[in-house]
Amino acid sequence: MSDFPYAERFPVQRTLPEQGRPRSELLAELTAMAQEEDAVWESGKISGTMYCGDHEHYAFLSEAFAKFAHVNALQRDMCPSQTKFEGEIIAMVLDLMHADAVTDTTPAGLVTSGGTFSILHAILAYREHASATRGISTAAGRLPNLVKPETAHPAFDKACHLFGIENRTVPVDPATTLVDPSAMGARIDDNTIAIVGSAGNYPYGTIDPISELGRLALDRGVGLHVDGCLGGFILPFGEELGYGIPPFDFRVPGVTSISADTHKYGYAFKGSSVVVFRDKAIRNSQYFHQLAWLGGKYMSPGMDGSRSGGLLAATWASMTHLGREGYRRYAGEIFETAARLMDVVRSHPPLRIMGDPTFCFSFTSEDFDIYHVADFMKPRGWRFNGQQYPNAIHLAVTRPQTKPGVVEAFSSDLADAATYAQEQAAAGRMSQSGAIYGGVVGGLTSEVETVMTTIMDGMLDTQQSLPPEVR
Template sequence: MRTAEELLAEIAAMKQHDLPVRGGQVTAYVYDTGRPEVHEAAALAYFEMLEVNTLDPTAFPSVVEMEKQVVGEVAAVLGGGYGIFTSGGTESIMLAVKAARDKAGRARPNMVVPVTAHPAFHKAAHYLGLEVRAVPVDLETFKVAAADVRERIDGETVLVVASAPSYPQGVVDPVAEVAAVAAAAGVPCHVDACVGGWLLPWLREAGAEVPPFDLSVPGVTSISCDLHKFGYAPKGASVVLFADPAMRRKAYFAAAAWPGYTVINATVQSSKSAGPLGGAWATLRMLGHEGYRELGRDTLEAARRLREGLAAIPGLRVLGDPAGSLIAFTSTEIDVFVLADEARARGWFIQPQLSYAGIPANLHITVTGATLKGVDAMLQVIAESAEAARERGPAQVPDGLVEMVAELDLEALGDREFGDLAAAVGVDLGGGGQPGMAAVNTILDALPAAKREEILVRFLAVIYT
């Protein structure tokens, strides 16, 4: 039998090329308070609830009490409602879509979403059999217009979506106007506040102008809020709130047509650990409203300095007017994908975003509570990386490769051949470390969305084989 120390050493070896989860040098995927004692308390509570199964709340009443407290705290901040604790934003969104679909009972249901809405809505539509009607956004503000939403609603529409904020450019859609249009058509309106739900209220208290976006807005019928983002809880922790308890019941699933144990699920998953619930509960208790207010003030100040600093770097331009925590910037003079590689080589991960629907390729930064201490260092790295990218020029892609990939029948291509194709643009799918991705992103950026998706599916299949 192996010892715990041996296993931990083996894990450490596997993690040697991982991006760091603390310190603020990774500007996506992780959320850091900069307060180690908070994360340690959450880890202890997570471990305490690790083996508790949320499948049967009558067997483990601690789950019911803990979830009621967590959901109640979120509801108290976001306009009331009736909630469910979920594993993340995608599951929260999935349940909101299911509830809207089941309530409407349409034969050919559709939902109306801005092009900037999270792909979780497309995933929910794919799983649940809905049509997605995408609405373009203004290419200066990156917000959806209520009038454009109205045009796409018909008798089969079961849900309208707005974001607070949308992830790509960090702007808040005009929630009140969109919700009013939905209400006038008799259609539920979901606000995706997975990113902003547990941040915008604290930014408002810190003096930021934050428009109404939660369940207090007339016409908003559900809202999703991730606690593992700006709630700083361990993954995965999210809450979906419904204004109407009858709508929450539509999110549930029950099965009695079998001879086994009673099945009633509030979430997509059945058996699951209560660890994330314990971690979220502890994080909320550790920080309290005052802790979140302080983190909100730090986030707001870091975002302000970051926007101003980016604007001062030659060739860079911030997109839109971010609400505070999410900032995207682009350039017509510098290849942003090369800039991202240069920053990665300097120890900083800045998230590339491909062009879509008239929005240019850009780089995305998520500002967290830990960003303020390192904002000057981040700006220095971005400035150095921008200059290096300017000197390098655009990513080099072999002539004709984009056209060849566009015409390629990927289903006829074996995994080995796909790996060879990736190697031709400098990506070793079997290697470790942090790869340069500029050439790959350049190729993906030149392809239509459907072909991008095909390639991404093959990429995932190969790296896990």
């Protein structure tokens, strides 16, 4: 990818222009870029990323967003619509997560700007609640800790880093890819604020033994957060369709919070997620108040301040338009497609599906470096996500993969790729790909942190330096 995308075709803004450019000219540029970038995922060969892939749905959401894009969701006195949208989004997610099974506390929720923020808010809430109710805080000489499987999303590591929490990571079974509750229990102590399970985890799409983790959490008196950011809006409908989805929500005693991304299989715009709590008191623990500020009493339910009301409107519109029937229909198509794709993988003996996944899966090989497969299929338009320890290829099945011909193309290309990989292994050649969350990129062999920092700098800073002027 170019360090200066589109620089050869469109004007480069080196400074804030003295005179603005015509709207029609700018919209023409935006249209060209959007059409070209849409063409990349419309083939159905991209893992995850575009979970809906339906331009009519996007147009509908865009119309809903546009009506409230300029609205600040903080100003509820001026914009009561935001109270309606946010309240009903939370209510619908609580219903989906079977909050009706909770009888001894008052369930509640929070709309956030993404899965990472849902996880951050949950862990912050556990830290604050444990400090207030159990005296676990660094000020009291007790360092709080979190116990999680190694498959749990890095957002939990980020939460520990940001909030001064000890991160205790437990290995998973290499065959099942699931965490052993007894291994989790061995890491819990008096300073543990919560434990974590995934439904499903990102690396393999497998579902941790949530019922057993729930019993463990109850027995040890700690919270249990279920990360349903990936599966929260598809697994419930898979269960309704008769797939063997184990309970992972508030029906499971001991589950105290759940994150679910509306911007994934909820088919809302990016920047939308929900975290729900069994007990309102835990959620309220992370509220922020500053009562002595000269600008007035400041209160915030979450880490965000101003938010665009457009995202709340579009998320509400997506959920209420699709309803259970719509989500169930799309889930059926995705589960069926995922099963067909996994059957294609299993038809090649050198390839192995990892664990027992559902709608997204990873596969590896003991016979050759699986990244040879990614190398071969990339020029044919396939964009997988790379895994590591062991090296594997990850495919989150979304609606674009359910289009006619995609499974057949995968079958044909994978057959050629498997042959290529065996040839490369026999010749002793190294693959060119590597594992970075969100894609398979050039291999990383040494000084990994330095290379990763350079990559991030490139994404954030290179464009600011601007391409050299042509004279």
